[in-house]
Amino acid sequence: MEEGHVTQQVEQGVDGRRWGVGIYVAITAVLSLAQAGALGWGAQGAAPEAGLEAWLPALGVVAVLQLLKIPGTRARLLDLGRPADEALSAVVPVLNVVLFVQLLSGTPSEELRARRIRSWSTQVGAFGAYRRALPWLLGSASVALPVTLLAGTLGALGAEAYLELLRGNMEGGGLSRLGDIGLALLGLGLVWTVLQLPKRARATRRSWAGTLLIAPGLALTLAARAAPMAAQGGGGIVLALVVMSWELLVTGVVGGLCAAVWVVAARRVQAGEPLSGVLGEAWGHAADVVVVWAGRNQLVLLGGQVIVPGVWFGVSYALADLAAIVEPERPSFARSVELVRGIRGKIFRMLVLWFVGTSCITLGLASVELGPAELTAMLVDPDVLSTPVVVARQVVTVLGSWWCALAMLAVYDERRALWALRHGDASAPPVSA
Secondary structure, three states, X not given: OOOOHHHHHHXXXXXXXXXXXXXXXXXXXXXXXXXXXXXXXXXXXXXXXXXXHHHHXXXXXXXXHHHXXXXXXXXXXXHHOOXXXXXXXXXXXXXXXXXXXXXXXXXXXXXXXHHHHHHHOOOOOHHHXXXXXXXXXXXXXXXXXXXXXXXXXXXXXXXXXXXXXXXXXXXXXXXXXXXXXXXXHHHHHHHHHHHHHHHOOOOOOHHHHHHHHHHHHHHHHHHHHOHHHHHHHHHHHHHHHHHHHHHHHHHHHHHHHHHHHHHHHXXXXXXXXXXXXXXXXXXXXXXXXXHHHHXXXXXXXXXXXXXXXXXXXXXXXXXXXXXXXXXXXXXXXXXXXXXXXXXXHHHHHXXXXXXXXXXXXXXXXXXXXXXXXXXXXXXXXXXXXXXXXXXXXXXXXXXXXXXXXXXXXXXXXXXXXXXXXXXXXXOOOOOOO
């Protein structure tokens, strides 16, 4: 563990001074007024019939000002003795309002502040998890990096080819054939699942693989049903459904294969063992990890259509794929829920770091090619981006997922050790880095 490291940072972070609620409110008010001014400037410059692209400069200024709220928020959190990485909530809509109200509470005494700091300073935080994972990432790069680059490249090229195939069928009126395929996948998945239910108590993870066909089959079936809408301006809905079918099946499978390599290689680095044979060992875990990773991916994607369930699934099952490798004897999803209990906020902030980091880079790559004015075009037409940019964006996303997975491994090891201390499980590792 990084014992005392965070406490030391807290003591040095604001030069030992209390900011007080007044300074925090003043800084937040100034930045909020500047954001309102930026939106007013955007409204003046945008014609009534203009699209979102006319607002992009103003929205960019608002986003930068929102990021500038983080230092002041962090300082106020330290005043209250709360973890500084909670300042990440300042960039999340709704949560930033909740956090602002919470930070208006009175500043505690030094004794209470010290007690609060001790309650979290010996545990890895959101930023700390990524720092701890970095040596594992670099140490395993000779094996994991080629796999990651290959997965990102082939994933992007495959998605482009798949989209082109489906678009050709849409234009040729042949989407009904793909709908038949989707209906067949949906039926197979449902039958498979029904047959699994009576033996679920003794069924293995990999035996649930057929269930993963339900969601992509449903997406293709709905796309075929919605095909008549394409001629009436509803082509975006059809396109979204067929893209989702790829994300629901292929992306989940590829992600699971990569995760097996990432985690097995990182465990070797942790133990100081050579990386020879990593791919063979990872392949032994692949089937179980693919089912767990792809299953979680489907839950998050489907739940994300109404936002809150997607966030809940993403946080609750963030450690499920790790459980399939580190503790294969335990139910993966249940184990994840068990270990994230009490640290959901931290897991969410780790996912925010991954999402914001990869999104900023991928949006930057797109804006370099399209320019800010045409950036929104890619939301309705993926073909506006060239193949090299599409590949680069996908590679960045997979690289970010690799680092995020290893950061989650740091949290998993810590939570597993703490759980063992509470429940007398001598098989778990000690609480250490």
